[in-house]
Amino acid sequence: MNTADLIVENARLWGVPTADGPRPDSIALRAGRIVAIGTRAELAPWRGAATRQIDARSASVTPGLTDAHLHLVAWARSAGELTIDPAATLAEVVERLRAFAATRDDAVLIGRGWVAEHWSDGPDWESLEAAAAGRAVVLHSKDFHAVWASRRAFELAGLDERVSDPAGGRFDRDRHGRLTGVAREHAVRPLVALAAPERDRDLARVRDAVARLHAEGITSVHVFEGPEESRVLRRALAGAPGGGVRVLAHVPHAQLDALLSVGIESGTGDDRFRIGGVKLFADGTLGSRTAAMLEPYDDGGGIGMELMSARELRETIARAFAGGVSCAVHAIGDRAVRSTLDAVEAAGEPARVRLRVPPRIEHAQLVHALDVPRFARLGVAASMQPSHAVTDTPTARTAWASRLDTAYPWRTLETAGARLAFGSDAPVEPPSGAGGLFACVARRAPGTSDESVMSPAQRLDLERALVGFTRGPAALDGRGRQGGRLEPGAHGDLVVWDRDLFAAAGDSLAAARPLATLLAGELVHRDASVAAEVGEVSTCRS
Ligand SMILES: [Zn+2]
Structure with missing residues (x-):
């Protein structure tokens, strides 16, 4: 029998089913994948002379997290x-x-x-x-x-x-x-466009940014980059350990025809870099009152702006779907959300179910009650940013005062069967693993009181928050069961935390840090307290 490259033991493994008998607390990795999960004794046969070990010290071990919406190069x-x-x-x-x-x-x-x-x-x-x-x-x-x-x-x-x-x-x-x-x-x-990218500095900056993602426990990203940024990203990741970070790359609207002309469908690529959907903008933002609203803003700011008319959205999405290209539509106001759902519905089920990457709405910050069940029915995922709900709270309280119960409706959508994928929208907010989980669970900033929470009924429990940062996004990036799970056969992307996340009361969850982050079985981040004999963190080759 082959032995494991690495065994993490003494861990509280998240999402691992426990049958009767002793709780599995060890996980073995080999050739970039999880090969076995069980008790220390059960995994003994996997232990060989070259097997390295990490003692998780009874802390949580989760799959590597995904940031499902960021602009990596801009960040x-x-x-x-x-x-x-x-x-x-x-x-x-x-x-x-x-x-x-x-x-x-x-x-x-x-x-x-x-x-x-x-x-x-x-x-x-x-x-x-x-x-x-x-x-x-x-x-x-x-x-x-x-x-x-x-x-x-x-x-x-x-x-x-x-x-x-x-x-x-x-x-x-x-x-x-x-x-x-x-x-x-x-x-x-x-x-x-004047901000001419300083190309020589870009590669180093992106690699540095990827290291910061690893330090947050993030091993996968769903990015929104322009063509120039995509080139930078691919060059920066080439040769990086473990591939640097797994990428689902959405494509700008301006490049849709290029994709269609060469027959590249969403889902094209491999487990390291895959093409996502076309990014469309249905509306603007809450902050500038340009998010498109069904009813006027409560602070007198009109009904916002549609950046694409309902008809343009319908035509563009139908054309994309016909060519196997999915969509990721920026829609913040409830009118924009509705137009997007209408457009996906109008494209027809046959075209939709053939897509290899599900359609999604980015942000979905205000969703009318009638549209909530349509996410699950149409297979449209909600890509949301928990930290936005926290920083937007003062603005939402004035602009959406009369409908706060439908703002940032994570819980409502989740209960209605929608698939959620969480992210940061960096550089709008910095990518944060534990910070993102905390924002989901607490819906407030660390150090603030519960009175500051907007519509607390929309908070998620930690279990669901973790799904939104792991399995949820993995279902959108073509990796299916291989991603976002701790089970044999899945990718060896995992985070050894410095505490038991489920025992972290109050603000302690936000302060959790990864002791070690593994990507495809490679140690890409290691806290100073993790023994050096586990292995030095592999650094990016230039
Ligand atoms: Zn964005």
Whole structure:
């Protein structure tokens, strides 16, 4: 009999069925997969001279987590950008930018994180001039659906006062009709394009970002990248241990025809890198009141924006499905969610059931009660970001005051049989393993009280939260039973935590850290307290 490469013992194994008799507490890996689960004694035959061991010290062992929605390259790049605290005032942003600009000689200064809702003035050109006179500045809003850019940036992008609003986008203008420096939705594109990627730094940044994912217990990602970012990602992952991270790569709308023209279907690829669906934008965001609503916002902000009309959505999704391409549709408001479900339904069951990767709605932050059962019925997964519910709580309380019970409705959807997949939407929020689990379970930030929780009935128990970070997303990335489970035959992706997650009361869950993270049986992250003889963490080869 072949012996195991590695045995993790003395573990509390999550999701392993316990028959009568002693509880399985050991797991053996060989050639990148789980080969056996049982008691220490039962696994004795797998132990050989070369078998390494990790003592889990009675802590939880779970499958490696998936972040089911992130922009990995943008998050990696953001390490070199100005980070603005969303609570910052206009004056504070100017001060931060002035200090940042003084230390940087970049042709374009890039930052992110501003929220202008509570400012009495701005965002405007004058403030950016005060901080970085004459320089090109591009500052993303926290939700990445608006950009505040300097005069010089507008010039470089070829935009002047004569510019008209593009379809699905808008340039803010003052009461005299003059540009202010803010572009929204699709109008941001020429400004964002100025942020010329510093290609030589990209590979190192992405590898560094992947190491940070491992340190969070994340071994799989569902990404939304542009063509340039996809190339960077594939180059960065080539040659990385264990493949670096497993990737389901969704494809931008602009590339749909390219996919269809060469007959590449969703699900094409292998267990390391697979093509997902086409990413479509049905609406904007809550923060900028551009999420498309069935009923007006409660704070007088109208009914939002449809970035694709119901008809465009229907036609595009039907065309994609006919070519075997699934969809991942950004839909935040209840109108956008409904239009997306309508479009998937209209494409017809025969085309839908042939897809190798299920269709999904990204965010689904507000779902009308009538649409809840349609997720399960149409096989549409809900890709949601638990940390958004926490950070959006103050905004949702005003904008959606009358319908908070249907906002961020994880529990409602889960109870109705919808498949949930959880993620961070990094760089909007940082990817976090334990932090994501805590957000699901507590629906508040660590250190805050239960009174701050919005619609507490939507909280999930830890069991369901873990499903949403493991089995749920694995069912969407073509890995099926091989992913997100602790069972023989499954991928050897697992996390040895520093505590028993199910015994972690209160904020202690958010503080949980991986002692070790394994990807395809390779140790990709090891806490300093894990004995070195287990093996050094394999580092990325360049
Ligand atoms: Zn996103």
